Amino acid sequence: MSSAALAVTLTQTIPLWIGVKKGLSIEKVLEGLPKDSENRSACQSVLYTAVRQRALLQKLSSDLISRAPADDVLALIELALGLLSEGKEKPFTVVNEAVAAAKHSRKMVKAANFVNAILRRFGREKTELLVKAEKQPTVRFNAPDWWIRRYEAVFGEQTPEIFALQQKHPPMTLRVNTGKTSVEEAQAKLEKAGIPAERVGKFGLILLSPRPVKDVPGFLEGEVSVQDAGSQLAAELLDAKEGMRVLDACAAPGGKTAHSLELADVDMTALEIDPKRASRITENLDRLGLKAKVTVADAGDPKKWWDGRPFERILLDAPCTASGIVRRHPDIPWSRKPEDIAKLARTQGKLLETMWPLLANNGRILYAVCSVFPEEGPRGIEAFCARHPDAKLIPIGPEGENLLSLSPAEGPETPGSVWPATHDGFFYALLEKI
Numbered sequence: 001m002s003s004a005a006l007a008v009t010l011t012q013t014i015p016l017w018i019g020v021k022k023g024l025s026i027e028k029v030l031e032g033l034p035k036d037s038e039n040r041s042a043c044q045s046v047l048y049t050a051v052r053q054r055a056l057l058q059k060l061s062s063d064l065i066s067r068a069p070a071d072d073v074l075a076l077i078e079l080a081l082g083l084l085s086e087g088k089e090k091p092f093t094v095v096n097e098a099v100a101a102a103k104h105s106r107k108m109v110k111a112a113n114f115v116n117a118i119l120r121r122f123g124r125e126k127t128e129l130l131v132k133a134e135k136q137p138t139v140r141f142n143a144p145d146w147w148i149r150r151y152e153a154v155f156g157e158q159t160p161e162i163f164a165l166q167q168k169h170p171p172m173t174l175r176v177n178t179g180k181t182s183v184e185e186a187q188a189k190l191e192k193a194g195i196p197a198e199r200v201g202k203f204g205l206i207l208l209s210p211r212p213v214k215d216v217p218g219f220l221e222g223e224v225s226v227q228d229a230g231s232q233l234a235a236e237l238l239d240a241k242e243g244m245r246v247l248d249a250c251a252a253p254g255g256k257t258a259h260s261l262e263l264a265d266v267d268m269t270a271l272e273i274d275p276k277r278a279s280r281i282t283e284n285l286d287r288l289g290l291k292a293k294v295t296v297a298d299a300g301d302p303k304k305w306w307d308g309r310p311f312e313r314i315l316l317d318a319p320c321t322a323s324g325i326v327r328r329h330p331d332i333p334w335s336r337k338p339e340d341i342a343k344l345a346r347t348q349g350k351l352l353e354t355m356w357p358l359l360a361n362n363g364r365i366l367y368a369v370c371s372v373f374p375e376e377g378p379r380g381i382e383a384f385c386a387r388h389p390d391a392k393l394i395p396i397g398p399e400g401e402n403l404l405s406l407s408p409a410e411g412p413e414t415p416g417s418v419w420p421a422t423h424d425g426f427f428y429a430l431l432e433k434i
């Protein structure tokens, strides 16, 4: 990033960072930046750098600042501290540009010397301040205490390893559209363009160095899409065959809808409650040259959209805490509240109950969440099966497990295995109506 651009980037990122600190999602605050803004990706990068170190920045600013300044000044200091502790930009550039950003703002000009003093003090005391801050679990794991305890309950001794993984930059994983090309051909095409990629799972490729999708050969032509390898398992597990009536009940942005259509020519209804998100399904399907009935509706209210003909396959990729995809959305632990888990588990249970009568006899419903919390996965499914003697769990795991809980993971692939070694956290259960 050029240094002059950095001052502008910091200024533009201030309101986004304030929004995230107030509990808005990264996705939501980025809506405030024009899509064609030249600085969009730079702002995004500065914002992510701050969000990935949110607890550290809170601790540093409380150690360095005795009287809280105005919100925008504090945000500017925190964003600059984020860059300084990350260490990718030259420290003098960060300090100078943060001070320039303050000087160029009518509201912050008086605080320019203050910004300068705090950032320079951080430069002098960086090592001690970071060592002291890292002693706090909330800083080490960049999550609130309650979230850390929930992870400990799920992952036990593995917790630090899972958190360490969550703090890394996520891999950029592509799904190859095998209706248009093969995984080998897509990999060779990337290699030829100087973009080496490794295989993951049955349909995936991980780019060794991520880049904007528009620069990925084959993306605009619909040969590849961006989708985590754990998420790529859904279409395969759903196993929708040619001509089947299929419902994707919570479909946006359409990754799993599209994958099912790439694997078989099915009669697909893609439901989505949020109209803005629904338009992304259509965009994705258009790019891939695929067709579905994209419907904006509440899956929980079928009388508004269902024609009464049963579906042979239903995918219920239910709204969840997203606790399995924190490395892609580092704001999640901070934007959730402890009570959200039970609330979302109730919503998931209700949606599954509503979907069940829509399923044909011998039909299958794949329940999925990108969460690692048991209330949203195994517990809800076990309770559902206890209430429904006509529901049979179909084994789906690599070792024949009925309930597939995937922890976020990264590792070398086993050659020839369809099970990816690198993926986000997911839960899957496949139920057949008997």
Ligand SMILES: C[S@@+](CC[C@H](N)C(=O)[O-])C[C@H]1O[C@@H](n2cnc3c(N)ncnc32)[C@H](O)[C@@H]1O
Residues within 6 Å of the ligand: 231, 249, 250, 251, 252, 253, 254, 255, 256, 257, 271, 272, 273, 274, 277, 297, 298, 299, 300, 317, 318, 319, 320
């Ligand atoms: C986990 S995301 C789905 C991701 C999608 N399956 C994919 O692979 O691209 C859940 C989606 O469900 C939508 N949603 C939430 N409640 C819904 C409801 N009652 N009816 C329909 N869609 C709903 C959300 O807006 C969100 O887009």
